[in-house]
Amino acid sequence: MNKNHNNEPVISIGLILPEDNQKNVSITLFGEKFGLLIDDVKQVEFKNDFNVGVCVNKLSLNDIHCNEIIIKNNDRELANYIKVDPVIAGRGFHWQKSIDIKVLGDLVIKIIDQRLFVINKIFLEDYLMCVATSEMGAKCPQSLLEAQTIVARSWILAAKEKKHQNLKLDACNDDCCQRYQGISNVVLSSVQAAQNTRGKVLIHGDTICDARYSKNCGGISEKGNNVWDINFQPYLDSIIDSENTDTIDLSKEENFKEWLLNQQKSFCGPEYINEAYLRQYLGNVDEKGEYYRWEISYTNSELVKIIYAKSGKQFSKIIMIHPIERGASGRILTMKIMGKDGNGNDTSLNINSEYEIRRILHKKFLYSSAFIIETNSKHKNEYDFTLKGAGWGHGAGLCQIGALGMSLAGKTTEEIVFHYYKKTKLKDIYE
Ligand SMILES: [Zn+2]
Ligand SMILES: [Zn+2]
Incomplete structure (x- = not known):
């Protein structure tokens, strides 16, 4: 990360x-404060809208072929922005769609293996102002937006995983890292959330917390170490998402089942947020759905097809889905699927992470791996399956809908972040 004179970092998104395999992009410049460099040569005159395509190993812009196009934005005002169209949102998840994105900062367009690579270089605070209302809706109360902004700032500065290090990025624009959809969703309250918390991060000891978060924990959060192969320290521990924080061990099958099927009073549940009103608080690409408790049913042949498409494992029929290990929140960490192959012999598939379980057991992506399996027998030896689950996402760290529930119940920004990240403090790291 580069530092400017105020120590506010500039990040690359x-x-x-x-991997998007995109061959064309349309760029529109709004405002007057732009410069254009084509292969490092400053252009004296240029239009404020143009298309960039791929022509074998070069970028093409009208009749010009080049390796790199840089658009310099010499202003930080909201009136000076670049529109990039199209961009993928929800890459690989069940909510994937194409959107356009309007960004502050500079834009760099490159070509890698005959495919477009577009990077936004932006001041951290300008980026964060967009993240809060990309992740959640613009109508969210102030303490939720401030908590979300502190968490997003901490995460990007700590980011232990560095998923896109090979591309020299701090993050991508999407749910794989954290959701960033430019200035379209920016409102006064998200600008204020960035200003009120400017430079503030969560720390544990002397280090900035890799503050993971997910949409809905389902009522209890998961230990970070169970989701990623990373040692997160105590701040990503499992917590009960309610006023009553008595610990409860949901790694045991019976405990989890009883807990799941009985009403709990959770910050992310209907006691605090009626799901009928939830839509107005969510990000504009989030799907309408029931995130706290959900249910999905498969016929045996549907499930055989999905598992084959997602894992390459061919069953002729499935006999049993067996959770082997559950985490503290009941999320399944390892499971075994047993069935018959084409010759009628026993065969099985082991799945060894919550992410892979969610990827393989849904034609797009399953909400969470915190579920029980009900087996229904219509005919002898012919089973259909119903998955009954809790939560949306990996469930570690802050629960966004729970944080919203806390915020609507009048909790402060500090109360929210310290509820989800135990043994942490807040620190200002730049002015
Ligand atoms: Zn990413
Ligand atoms: Zn929750």
């Missing part, structure tokens, strides 16, 4: 990644 990937908007279009080589």
